[in-house]
Amino acid sequence: MSRSKNKDRPAPAGRGRTILYSIAALFCLLGLADAVYLFVVALTGEAAACGGQAGCSEVLGSAYSRVAGIPVAAFGVAGYFAAFSFATFAAFNYPRARGFFAITVGLMFLGTLWFLYVQAFVLHAYCRFCLFSAAITFLLAGLVVAGPSPRAAEGD
Amino acid sequence: MKRYLPFLIVGLVAALAFGGGFALYRSKQTAAPTGAKDGATTGLHVRGKKDAAVTIEEFGDFECPPCSKMAVTLKKIEEEYGSRVRFIFHHFPLINHKHARPAAHAAEAADMQGRFWDMHDLLYKEQNNWSHAQDVFPLLHGYAGAIGLDVERFKKDMESETVQKRVDADHQLGSSRGVSSTPTVFVNNVAVPPASLDPSGLRKAITTALEEKGKTKP
Numbered sequence: 001m002s003r004s005k006n007k008d009r010p011a012p013a014g015r016g017r018t019i020l021y022s023i024a025a026l027f028c029l030l031g032l033a034d035a036v037y038l039f040v041v042a043l044t045g046e047a048a049a050c051g052g053q054a055g056c057s058e059v060l061g062s063a064y065s066r067v068a069g070i071p072v073a074a075f076g077v078a079g080y081f082a083a084f085s086f087a088t089f090a091a092f093n094y095p096r097a098r099g100f101f102a103i104t105v106g107l108m109f110l111g112t113l114w115f116l117y118v119q120a121f122v123l124h125a126y127c128r129f130c131l132f133s134a135a136i137t138f139l140l141a142g143l144v145v146a147g148p149s150p151r152a153a154e155g156d
Numbered sequence: 157m158k159r160y161l162p163f164l165i166v167g168l169v170a171a172l173a174f175g176g177g178f179a180l181y182r183s184k185q186t187a188a189p190t191g192a193k194d195g196a197t198t199g200l201h202v203r204g205k206k207d208a209a210v211t212i213e214e215f216g217d218f219e220c221p222p223c224s225k226m227a228v229t230l231k232k233i234e235e236e237y238g239s240r241v242r243f244i245f246h247h248f249p250l251i252n253h254k255h256a257r258p259a260a261h262a263a264e265a266a267d268m269q270g271r272f273w274d275m276h277d278l279l280y281k282e283q284n285n286w287s288h289a290q291d292v293f294p295l296l297h298g299y300a301g302a303i304g305l306d307v308e309r310f311k312k313d314m315e316s317e318t319v320q321k322r323v324d325a326d327h328q329l330g331s332s333r334g335v336s337s338t339p340t341v342f343v344n345n346v347a348v349p350p351a352s353l354d355p356s357g358l359r360k361a362i363t364t365a366l367e368e369k370g371k372t373k374p
Binding site for chain 2: 029032033036037039040043044045046048049050051057058077081084085088089091094
């Protein structure tokens with residue numbers, strides 16, 4: 001990862017990008033906390049019960065909550081942690097991190113669309129923790145779209 | 157230093173996520189429900205012989221989908237293990253389930269005409285219908301008629317103080333034993349972890365209990 005502009009004083013546009021990716025990193029932290037909680041709930045088996053703090057047993061206890069026996073929340077933890085890491089590096093002007101961040105958020109966005117479809121049209125039930133995660137992913141996707149394109153940023 | 161700062165931040169967040177997750181997992185493990193302190197496992201609604209080697213106790217909520225699945229599993233287990241198991245049901249209607257308490261009252265009102273288990277089975281079977289109803293009472297009254305109860309008496313009993321006290325007593329019993337979610341199942345007074353509340357997990361718990369009692373496998 002290039003650090004060619006490390007000694008440059010941050011130009012206003014660069015500072016804006018740093019703020020943008022810092023905000024993205026903070027959103028990722030919220031998503032990570034949510035995903036860690038859901039992962040723990042899946043491990044303890046609480047997900048498949050009613051009345052825990054989750055209160056979303058229909059979603060978390062369904063067959064769609066696991067892929068090859070692995071709780072979907074584990075992929076959420078991995079996704080948010082990767083997105084957080086790339087956003088942090090991007091905030092510190094590692095240009096390639098911006099591309100990786102965009103790709104990670106894009107994949108998470110597609111996954112979120114799938115899980116929203118499952119909740120709305122297959123299970124007819126919603127889990128508020130899953131909806132919170134979806135909202136975070138949409139916000140991240142919004143930041144990716146609103147921010148400078150990774151290629152343009154690399155060319156700065 | 158600034159060069160290493162992102163690595164430091166990412167490492168710190170990884171450690172916090174792992175540590176926080178682990179602490180949460182541990183706290184949930186230690187908050188597991190406990191068996192009855194005096195070892196006496198009894199209740200109003202018991203199926204099976206009193207001297208059965210294994211007693212399965214369930215704290216259930218009629219509006220809870222996993223409880224509905226559990227009812228099917230427990231039926232199979234009772235058939236499989238026969239007279240070696242007995243089953244006790246306790247009410248634990250959850251606040252976030254709008255119709256759970258009227259359903260519990262319906263089961264108790266049915267019990268006053270000697271038909272608790274018929275209503276228990278019907279409520280779980282029809283859960284998907286009544287749990288989404290705007291007004292649950294006509295449906296519950298209909299179920300009472302369907303299982304041959306005196307509907308007018310059933311309606312009065314549903315509103316009675318006796319029924320309310322029975323449901324409250326079960327709920328208090330559950331709370332005193334650390335029950336916070338449904339289904340919560342005890343096998344010979346030992347809580348089955350939620351992750352093991354599937355047919356194989358329950359069979360394992362029953363087999364262990366039977367072995368402890370010196371009985372043979374089915």
